[in-house]
Amino acid sequence: MTGAELVIDGVTLTAGAHRLVEDVSLTARPGEVVGLVGPNGSGKSSLLRAVYRVLRPAAGRVGVDGTDAWSLPVRQLARTVAAVVQESGAESDLSVREVVAMGRTPHKRLLDGDTLEDAELIRSALAAVDATALAHRPFDRLSGGERRRVLIARALAQQPSLLVLDEPTNHLDIRHQLEVLSTVRRLPATVLVALHDLNLAAYYCDRLYVLCDGEVTASGPPADILTPLLLAEVYGVECEVAIHPRTGAPQVTFLPGEPSPAAPAVS
Structure with missing residues (x-):
């Protein structure tokens, strides 16, 4: 397993007359873990669907190692890209193995x-x-967290060059959140992951892309991106950001109440 290069170039995604993502560009270099963060409805899941070929771009291109992902034969795509999505219901009659x-x-x-x-x-x-x-347990008898771990295991067994994860820590307890992301971090594959938890994203991702209203608001290393001003603009909440003394990663603490006038929220 080696990492692929992912280049999303000027991708626009639509659903009828509604634009889900507008002119988004993103690069994930071989072996990087790149995170997508942003509020609900910002376009994270839609962008991932374009990468694992469920939602065709209305404009722009998704390139994997220089080849348009939408031109790859299905078998070759499956050998290259593995995805763990938020909802999956096709495995109800199977055992975990x-x-x-x-x-x-x-x-x-x-x-x-x-x-x-x-x-x-x-x-x-x-x-x-x-x-x-x-x-040997039936998959459909598992808890939500157990199912999530099994679907991640299926993606690992696939040995992809590019691993796409949509909220992989959903339904997991804290221990398994850390274990799963630590496993992902050690893979030679390139990883594109959407995460809600900014502190997990700050610790495990090499770079972050912040999406808001279907557009990239900022991108770069977590320490450069996760600032109180930007988070107030994107999420509409006040926060404090400090460098954790043990991990060296930014740590975000959200504060109750409205953002200060110096950091207004987007209307």
């Missing part, structure tokens, strides 16, 4: 069984998300 084994499908021919390598990759993926004990 069978769900994770689906990640190996792009690497097989029709009717091929599991090889020893496949079995080891499935085992390793389950272990990476602390789901080994769940292997």
